[in-house]
Amino acid sequence: MTPRIGLDLKTIVKAAAEIADIDGLEAVTLATLSRKLNIRPPSLYNHIEGLPGLRKELAVYGIAELNQYLSQAAAGKSGDNAVRAMGEAYLTFARRNPGLYEATFYTIDMEDKDIKLASEKVVNLVIQVLQHYGLQGENAVHATRGFRSILHGFASIEQKDGFAMELDVNKSFHFLIDTFLLGIKR
Amino acid sequence: MTPRIGLDLKTIVKAAAEIADIDGLEAVTLATLSRKLNIRPPSLYNHIEGLPGLRKELAVYGIAELNQYLSQAAAGKSGDNAVRAMGEAYLTFARRNPGLYEATFYTIDMEDKDIKLASEKVVNLVIQVLQHYGLQGENAVHATRGFRSILHGFASIEQKDGFAMELDVNKSFHFLIDTFLLGIKR
DNA sequence: ATTGTAAAACTAACGACATTAGTTTTGTGA
């Protein structure tokens, strides 16, 4: 006896992502979300574990989406081409989904199994691409951490309007990726 | 006729910074802050313009503190030594003041005069240090943006416990700085 | 010492929010 089907988690999380992208991550509340879905706030508790649960689901969804972007960008490429493509894809994702991107690193619990699993996929993808440079053992991890730092740092600062000057931001990004590629071939 | 003196802004902002560093930036509310200061929440409105105003003051204070760290680190040094010292100082600040550091880039209004002023000081300091490498015009700006991205990205990911593996985080940071220094000497 | 004054701190109240408890609705499978 399968009981009635109401909202499903995917619909809820996507609605939350829309709010985050349009009005900012702070605007994602059980109140705004329930209004968008035409239900009363307590009904959400049938699907998520309160506001913290919603934020977690949003983070998992965002990390999975980011992984999609990166995988597709790197497919069929290697070396500098792959690295550049992944860099572009990362920035594109962050620009197209500012709120969802913010959710992927704001108030996330790294101990959580789902978060861990989704994150590992991204890390493994980057490690795989960087293997082309023949980095030995520890250095492969260092390089991966460095690449993530560069991408997140740039995307994050850009999102906060942190690049004050007029100068073309895309050029700055390419400069940074090139600097990384040069430095990595030590 | 100078009226009575109550709390001053510095005391308030420092108390807020303590809450942020101990319990996280989210825990900084007018309620928790007023409890810490032994006053009622509405009294805070005599000093700050609500919660948004408090967050702004916290950001300005944090950026100024960061600038202190960086200035002292770079004093008397140049080139790679200065860059490395600033990198260390940046990370040290973020580690010692996690909540305050987060406040420097979370919900900040870059249009705000005070925020702009404090930020420019940091940017100018970095530009000054990077001049040693003889970067021409645009490239100086690109390099500055890149350095900021690296530092913020690394500090931010580390703070969220984003570096899953056991491998020494400090080594990763040095690897990244070295990569940047190598790449910058193109 | 006394007193006026302006800032600072207060009480009271409101609306928005997350959350819990308990009730009603409803779709599906038997």
Added chain:
DNA sequence: TCACAAAACTAATGTCGTTAGTTTTACAAT
């Protein structure tokens, strides 16, 4: 048609930010 379990609901509570209006209080001029 009907049982039932999930889904959605109403009602209520406590916390928060904020506003309005009142009281307190320390300093400065008398």
